[in-house]
Amino acid sequence: MDINGYNQVNLTSHPASDTDPIFSPDGAKIIFISDRDNPEDVFIMDVEWQGGYIRYSGINQLNLSAHQAYDGNPQFSPDGLKVVFESYRDNNYEIYLVNSMGGGLTNLTNNPGNDRYPQFSPDGSEIVFVSDRDGNDEIYVMQSDGSKPINLSQHPRPDIRPRFSPVGNLIVFESIRDDNYEIYTMAVDGSNQTNLTQNPGFDWKPQFSPDGFSILFESTRDENYEIYIMDINGNNLTNLTNHSGKDYKAQFSAIGELICFTSNRDGDYEIYSVETDGSNLANLTKKPDNTEISPYFQPWPN
Numbered sequence: 001m002d003i004n005g006y007n008q009v010n011l012t013s014h015p016a017s018d019t020d021p022i023f024s025p026d027g028a029k030i031i032f033i034s035d036r037d038n039p040e041d042v043f044i045m046d047v048e049w050q051g052g053y054i055r056y057s058g059i060n061q062l063n064l065s066a067h068q069a070y071d072g073n074p075q076f077s078p079d080g081l082k083v084v085f086e087s088y089r090d091n092n093y094e095i096y097l098v099n100s101m102g103g104g105l106t107n108l109t110n111n112p113g114n115d116r117y118p119q120f121s122p123d124g125s126e127i128v129f130v131s132d133r134d135g136n137d138e139i140y141v142m143q144s145d146g147s148k149p150i151n152l153s154q155h156p157r158p159d160i161r162p163r164f165s166p167v168g169n170l171i172v173f174e175s176i177r178d179d180n181y182e183i184y185t186m187a188v189d190g191s192n193q194t195n196l197t198q199n200p201g202f203d204w205k206p207q208f209s210p211d212g213f214s215i216l217f218e219s220t221r222d223e224n225y226e227i228y229i230m231d232i233n234g235n236n237l238t239n240l241t242n243h244s245g246k247d248y249k250a251q252f253s254a255i256g257e258l259i260c261f262t263s264n265r266d267g268d269y270e271i272y273s274v275e276t277d278g279s280n281l282a283n284l285t286k287k288p289d290n291t292e293i294s295p296y297f298q299p300w301p302n
Contacts, residue, residue, distance in 0.1 A: 011058030
């Protein structure tokens with residue numbers, strides 16, 4: 001759909017469940033999770049411009065992972081030529097790499113521990129991920145070919161969901177080292193680990209803004225799910241949603257001026273947008289008989 005909610009188009013048109021779409025860096029492809037062949041596989045499709053009311057169609061839908069075990073949490077490489085994802089096909093979670101055109105499937109981690117939540121560095125040379133190979137969930141980084149894995153967080157309590165900053169100088173992650181979920185940042189060498197949130201509520205699922213100056217996250221500090229934003233040093237904390245409903249699954253737009261998220265504030269799950277100061281909140285989907293979740297912006301404005 002357009003950023004104002006107009007021209008909503010079904011791209012997959014399949015009786016199976018197709019979820020968690022992510023655009024490629026050039027906006028020409030989408031990876032998503034589908035149970036059409038197996039319980040959960042990573043699929044990719046081309047986004048073809050049709051013009052008029054139809055706008056786009058999803059063509060050349062291809063199963064990239066094609067395995068009966070769980071495959072999930074896919075991410076594109078910065079050049080869009082590779083997709084990294086987690087898989088349980090080896091009876092533990094491993095990080096796999098596959099060509100975005102299909103083929104070249106490679107197990108990058110090959111470790112008896114569980115390796116999850118992969119993401120490429122901005123230059124594509126490294127992959128940050130979570131592993132329990134040392135006894136609990138820690139933040140690791142490895143070369144994009146799987147070599148030289150390094151434990152960055154080195155803490156006895158679990159650390160998960162790491163994300164590189166857009167310029168690659170910081171990593172944001174969530175940790176329960178303080179007996180609740182908190183948002184931390186650290187340098188890419190693991191130094192300067194800093195708790196940004198310091199709140200007894202659960203603060204999790206952090207992501208950097210496209211300019212790298214802000215961090216978006218979900219929090220239960222108000223006794224329900226809300227979307228918050230703060231500076232990368234933890235200052236200027238702002239509740240963007242301020243509602244008793246459940247607000248979650250937030251994403252920045254390509255240039256960071258808007259945030260889209262899922263909310264049930266109108267009685268069903270819909271896609272909303274809001275500006276980064278909390279103003280101009282709007283229901284984009286307005287489909288009371290359906291469930292709309294997991295929004296993701298295309299990398300350029302339309």
